[in-house]
Amino acid sequence: xxxxxxxxxxxxxxxxxxxxxTLLFMxxxxxxxxxMSFSSAQSLEFPPPGLSLRWYAAFFGNEIWAxxxxxxxxxxxxxxxxxxxxxxxxxYGLVRGTFPGKALIEANFMAPMIVPSIITAVALFIVFAxxxxxxxxxxxxxxxxxxxxxxxxxxxxxxxxxxxxxxEHVAATLGASRMVILRKIVVPNLLPSAAAAWIFAFVISFxxxxxxxxxAGTNMTIPKRMFNELIMQINPTITAVATLxxxxxxxxxxxxxxxxxxRHLQRSLA
Amino acid sequence: xxxxxxxxxxxVTAAAMMALAMPAFAQVKELHVMDAGGQWGDxxxxxIDEPLLKEKGIKVVxxxxxxxxxxxxxxxxxxxxxxxxxxxxxxxxxxxxxxxLEEIDWGAINPMPMFDEAKNKYxxxxxxxxxxxxxxxxxPAPSNWVEFFDTEKFPGKRALPDYPDYVLPFAAMADGxxxxxxTKGIDLDRAFKTLKRVKKDxxxxxxxxxxxxxxxxxxxxxxxxxxxxxxxxxxxxxxxxQGMLDMSWFMIAKGASEDxxxxxxxxxHEQTIPEKQACVAQYxxxxxxxxxxxxxLPKDKLNQFPTYSENKKVQWLINGDWxxxxxxxxxxxxxxxxxxx
Amino acid sequence: xTTVIHAGEINLARHEWRWEGIGFLAPLFLFALIVFDMPLxxxxxWSFSDPAAGFPxxxxxxxxxxxxxxxxxxxxxxxxxxxxxxxxxxxxxxxxYWISRLEQRSQLIAIGIVTxxxxxxxxxxxxAWIVMLGNGGILNRWLLSLGLVSxxxxxxxxxxxVAIGMINVLLPFLVLPLYAAMRRIDPRxLHVAETLGASRLQIFWRxxxxxxxxxxxxxxxxxxxxxxxxxxxxxILGGGRVxxxxxxxxxxxxxxxxxxxxxxxxxxxxxxxxAFYALYQRLRGKAT
Numbered sequence: 026x027x028x029x030x031x032x033x034x035x036x037x038x039x040x041x042x043x044x045x046x047t048l049l050f051m052x053x054x055x056x057x058x059x060x061m062s063f064s065s066a067q068s069l070e071f072p073p074p075g076l077s078l079r080w081y082a083a084f085f086g087n088e089i090w091a092x093x094x095x096x097x098x099x100x101x102x103x104x105x106x107x108x109x110x111x112x113x114x115x116x117y118g119l120v121r122g123t124f125p126g127k128a129l130i131e132a133n134f135m136a137p138m139i140v141p142s143i144i145t146a147v148a149l150f151i152v153f154a155x156x157x158x159x160x161x162x163x164x165x166x167x168x169x170x171x172x173x174x175x176x177x178x179x180x181x182x183x184x185x186x187x188x189x190x191x192x193e194h195v196a197a198t199l200g201a202s203r204m205v206i207l208r209k210i211v212v213p214n215l216l217p218s219a220a221a222a223w224i225f226a227f228v229i230s231f232x233x234x235x236x237x238x239x240x241a242g243t244n245m246t247i248p249k250r251m252f253n254e255l256i257m258q259i260n261p262t263i264t265a266v267a268t269l270x271x272x273x274x275x276x277x278x279x280x281x282x283x284x285x286x287x288r289h290l291q292r293s294l295a
Numbered sequence: 296x297x298x299x300x301x302x303x304x305x306x307v308t309a310a311a312m313m314a315l316a317m318p319a320f321a322q323v324k325e326l327h328v329m330d331a332g333g334q335w336g337d338x339x340x341x342x343i344d345e346p347l348l349k350e351k352g353i354k355v356v357x358x359x360x361x362x363x364x365x366x367x368x369x370x371x372x373x374x375x376x377x378x379x380x381x382x383x384x385x386x387x388x389x390x391x392x393x394x395x396l397e398e399i400d401w402g403a404i405n406p407m408p409m410f411d412e413a414k415n416k417y418x419x420x421x422x423x424x425x426x427x428x429x430x431x432x433x434x435p436a437p438s439n440w441v442e443f444f445d446t447e448k449f450p451g452k453r454a455l456p457d458y459p460d461y462v463l464p465f466a467a468m469a470d471g472x473x474x475x476x477x478t479k480g481i482d483l484d485r486a487f488k489t490l491k492r493v494k495k496d497x498x499x500x501x502x503x504x505x506x507x508x509x510x511x512x513x514x515x516x517x518x519x520x521x522x523x524x525x526x527x528x529x530x531x532x533x534x535x536x537q538g539m540l541d542m543s544w545f546m547i548a549k550g551a552s553e554d555x556x557x558x559x560x561x562x563x564h565e566q567t568i569p570e571k572q573a574c575v576a577q578y579x580x581x582x583x584x585x586x587x588x589x590x591x592l593p594k595d596k597l598n599q600f601p602t603y604s605e606n607k608k609v610q611w612l613i614n615g616d617w618x619x620x621x622x623x624x625x626x627x628x629x630x631x632x633x634x635x636x
Numbered sequence: 637x638t639t640v641i642h643a644g645e646i647n648l649a650r651h652e653w654r655w656e657g658i659g660f661l662a663p664l665f666l667f668a669l670i671v672f673d674m675p676l677x678x679x680x681x682w683s684f685s686d687p688a689a690g691f692p693x694x695x696x697x698x699x700x701x702x703x704x705x706x707x708x709x710x711x712x713x714x715x716x717x718x719x720x721x722x723x724x725x726x727x728x729x730x731x732x733y734w735i736s737r738l739e740q741r742s743q744l745i746a747i748g749i750v751t752x753x754x755x756x757x758x759x760x761x762x763x764a765w766i767v768m769l770g771n772g773g774i775l776n777r778w779l780l781s782l783g784l785v786s787x788x789x790x791x792x793x794x795x796x797x798v799a800i801g802m803i804n805v806l807l808p809f810l811v812l813p814l815y816a817a818m819r820r821i822d823p824r825x826l827h828v829a830e831t832l833g834a835s836r837l838q839i840f841w842r843x844x845x846x847x848x849x850x851x852x853x854x855x856x857x858x859x860x861x862x863x864x865x866x867x868x869x870x871x872i873l874g875g876g877r878v879x880x881x882x883x884x885x886x887x888x889x890x891x892x893x894x895x896x897x898x899x900x901x902x903x904x905x906x907x908x909x910x911a912f913y914a915l916y917q918r919l920r921g922k923a924t
Contacts, residue, residue: 040733043731047727047730047731047807048731048746048750050727050807051753051804051807053804054756054760054763055752055753055756057764057767057768058760058763058767061767071773110663111663111667115660115663118658121660130665133665133672133673136668136672139910141865141882141905141909142865142867143885143902143905144679145672147679148678149675150372150889151675151682151895151899152674152675152678154372159373159374160374170671171671174664174668232757232758232759234759235867243327243376251759251763252759252871253359255763255766256502256872264763267757267763270760271756271757274755275752277755278755364890364891364892365890365891368890368893371895497877498793501876512770512772514771630892633887634705635708
C-alpha cells in the first residue's frame with residue numbers, strides 16, 4: 026500500500042528538513058545521556074572530555090543502587106506475574122463471554138491506564154495509610170499490579186481473539202473437558218503473547234515513578250532513587266543508570282517484537 | 296469441576312506471590328532516619344555508620360531531606376517510617392509545639408561529655424552549623440541581607456531554602472530588622488514582603504547539596520546555604536556576616552517503636568565520641584558538641600568552622616521560644632505563601 | 637461437518653460460554669474493586685470532608701473555589717497543556733506525513749526510532765534536558781558561540797523548559813497513531829484527485845488533510861489529557877517554580893498534610909480527564 030508515484034517522489038525539501046529535525050529532537054535525550062555515561066569528568070559536561078567507566082563502577086559498587094535494583098526487579102516480577110494471571114483470565118472472560126455490563130467491567134479494568142497516575146497515587150496513599158500498609162513492599166506490589174493490568178488485559182485480549190474459537194469447539198465435540206482444552210490447546214498457543222504481555226508489564230513496573238514515590242516509604246527502587254537524585258544532587262552516576270535503563274528497555278522491546286512475530290506466523294499457519 | 300480448579304490454581308498462585316512479598320521484606324536491624332544528606336550524610340556514613348554496622352550489626356538507612364513537613368505528613372498517615380529527623384532549633388521548637396516529638400531518654404544514650412547546650416528535652420544536639428550567604432565568584436558581593444535581597448543593585452537569581460526556618464529571618468532582615476530584633480521575634484509580614492518581592496528571581500532548594508551546585512552551574516548567582524557546603528568551595532564566595540549560627544538537632548518521631556528507639560540511642564551514643572566527631576569534621580566543617588573536640592580539629596581549616604571566634608562574633612543565634620509560640624501561625628502562612636507560587 | 641450440526645454446536649457453545657465468562661472475570665474484578673475502585677471512591681468521600689466540620693461537608697470545595705492559588709495552578713496547567721498540545725501537533729503532523737511518504741525501508745527505520753524513544757523511561761528523557769537547557773548547558777553554549785544571544789537564555793526552572801520536556805515526551809503519542817491513520821488512507825482517493833487535475837497543494841488540503849483530521853483530533857485530545865496529569869517533568873525541569881495540578885497534589889499530601897484538599901484536586905482532575913476522554917473516544921470512532 027504505497028502512495029502513488031507522483032506523490033511519494035516529490036517531498037518538498039523543507040518537509041524533509043523539518044521531519045529530520047523533529048526526529049532528531051525526539052532522539053536528543055538518548056543521544057546525550059549515553060555518551061555522558063562514559064564521561065571521565067567529575068560533573069555534568071557535554072561533550073564528555075574523556076572516556077571512562079567510572080560511573081558504571083560507581084553504580085555497581087554502590088550498595089543503595091544495588092538494593093534499589095533488587096527491589097525493582099522483585100517488584101516488577103511479582104507485579105507482572107500477578108497481573109498476568111488475573112489479566113489473562115479476565116481477558117479470556119471478556120473475549121469469550123457475552124453478558125450485560127461487560128463493557129462497563131472492561132472499562133473498569135482499563136481505568137488505571139486512563140486515570141492519571143497521580144490520582145491513583147493519592148487514592149492508594151490515603152487508603153493504605155488507613156490500612157497501615159503504607160510504605161510496605163506488599164502495598165507497592167498491589168499498586169504496581171493494578172497499574173500494569175490494563176496492558177496485560179489489552180494484549181491478551183488481542184491474542185485470545187486471534188485464537189480461533191472453532192478449535193476449542195472441535196476439541197469440545199471430540200470430548201475434551203474444559204480443563205483439558207485450556208491446558209493442552211489454549212495455553213500453549215497463548216504462551217508467546219503471555220510472555221510478551223509479561224515483559225511489557227515488567228518494563229512498565231520497572232520504570233514506574235509517581236505511584237512508587239507515594240507508596241514506597243523507605244523501600245528504594247531504581248526510578249525512585251533516580252528521581253530523588255535528579256531533584257537534589259546532580260550526580261553523574263545517574264547517566265550510567267539511565268543508559269543501563271535504555272539498554273534494558275530496548276532489549277525488552279526486541280524480545281516482545283520477537284515473540285509477536287512468532288505469533289503472526291502461528292496465526293497464518295492455523 | 297474444571298472451572299473451580301482453574302480458579303483455585305490461579306487464586307493460590309496469586310496469593311502465594313503476594314504472601315512472598317510480605318514477610319520477606321520485614322526490615323531487620325535497620326534504623327530509618329531522615330537527615331540532610333550530601334557531604335554531611337556521607338561523612339556520617341563513613342565515620343559513624345560503618346563502624347556501627349560492624350560492631351553492633353545495626354544498619355542506618357537515611358532518607359534525605361528530613362524536616363518538619365515530612366514529620367507532620369508521617370504523623371498524619373499514621374505510619375512512622377522514619378524514626379528521627381535532623382533539624383534546626385526553630386524546627387525543633389515547632390515540632391515540639393505541634394506534638395510531633397517524643398522525649399529523649401538521655402540515660403539510655405549515656406553520652407560521652409557534651410556541652411550542656413546540646414542536650415534538650417526533645418533534641419539530641421549533633422553538630423554546629425551556620426546558615427550564611429554565598430555567591431558566585433565574579434558577581435558583586437553583598438555585605439548584608441538588605442543587599443543580598445536587593446535584586447536591582449545585585450541582579451541575579453537567588454537560591455533560597457524551601458524551609459521557613461532558614462529563610463524567614465533573613466528575609467525579615469532584608470526589610471530592615473536587625474539581628475537583635477530577630478532573636479526576639481520575626482515580623483512575618485516584613486519577611487513575606489521581601490520574599491514576594493523577589494519571587495520571580497527565586498529558585499527553591501530542598502537538599503543542602505543543591506545551592507553550591509546551582510551556583511557552580513550559574514543557575515543562581517546568590518544563595519542562602521549551610522556553611523559546610525559552600526565555605527572553601529571553588530568558584531564560590533561566602534560571608535559569615537549576619538549569618539545564623541545554630542545547632543543541628545536530631546528529634547524522635549512520636550509513636551516510634553521501642554526497637555527503633557533502642558537502635559537510635561546507640562547511634563546517638565556513637566555520635567558523642569570525640570574521635571568520630573573529628574572524623575566527620577575532616578569532610579565537612581560542622582563540629583560536634585564535644586568539649587574534647589577542639590584539640591582534634593585540623594588547625595589550618597579552623598576559619599571555616601562556624602564556631603571559630605572570628606566567624607562566631609558576626610553571627611546571631613536562634614531563639615527557640617519565639618518559634619515554639621508561633622508554630623501554627625508560621626506553618627499556616629508558609630503554606631499559603633507556597634501555594635501562591 | 638455439515639452446516640446444521642456446526643450451527644447447532646455454536647448455539648450450544650454460546651449458551652455455555654455466557655456464564656463461563658463471568659467466572660473468569662471474577663478474580664480480577666474483585667482485585668480491581670478493592671485496589672482501585674474503593675480507593676477512588678474513598679477519595680471522593682474525602683473531598684466532601686472538611687478538617688473542621690468532618691463528613692459530609694462542602695467546606696473543602698468552598699476553600700478550593702475561594703482560594704485563588706488552586707484556580708491559578710489549574711489554569712496554568714490547562715494553559716501549558718494547550719500550548720504543548722498545539723506545539724506537538726505542529727511538529728508531529730509533518731513528521732508523520734513525511735514518514736508515511738518515505739520508501740519502505742526508511743519508513744521502518746524512522747518509525748523504529750520513534751517507537752524506541754517512546755519506550756525510553758520518562759526519567760531518562762527528562763534528565764537529559766537538564767544538561768541541554770541549563771545556563772551552562774549545550775543549547776546555551778551553542779547559542780552564545782553563534783552570537784545569537786549575549787547572555788544565556790533561561791530555559792530551566794520555568795515554563796519554557798517544562799514545555800520543551802513535555803513536548804519531547806508526548807510527540808510519540810501523537811506521531812504513532814497519526815502515522816497509522818495516514819497509512820490507512822486509500823491512495824486511490826488521492827490518485828483520483830490527481831487525475832481530476834488537482835494540484836499537489838489542493839490534494840493535500842482538500843483530500844488528505846480532512847481525511848486525517850479525526851485522527852489528528854483524537855491524538856491531540858490524548859496528548860492534552862496526558863499533559864494534564866504530568867508530574868515528573870514539571871517537578872524536575874520546573875524546579876518547584878512550575879507546579880502543575882499533579883505537583884500541587886504532591887505538596888498537599890507530602891508537605892502540607894491536607895488530604896481533603898488533595899482529594900478535591902483529584903476529583904477536579906479526574907472529572908476533567910474523563911470528560912476529555914469521552915471526547916477522545918468520539919473522535920476515535922470517527923477516525924476509524
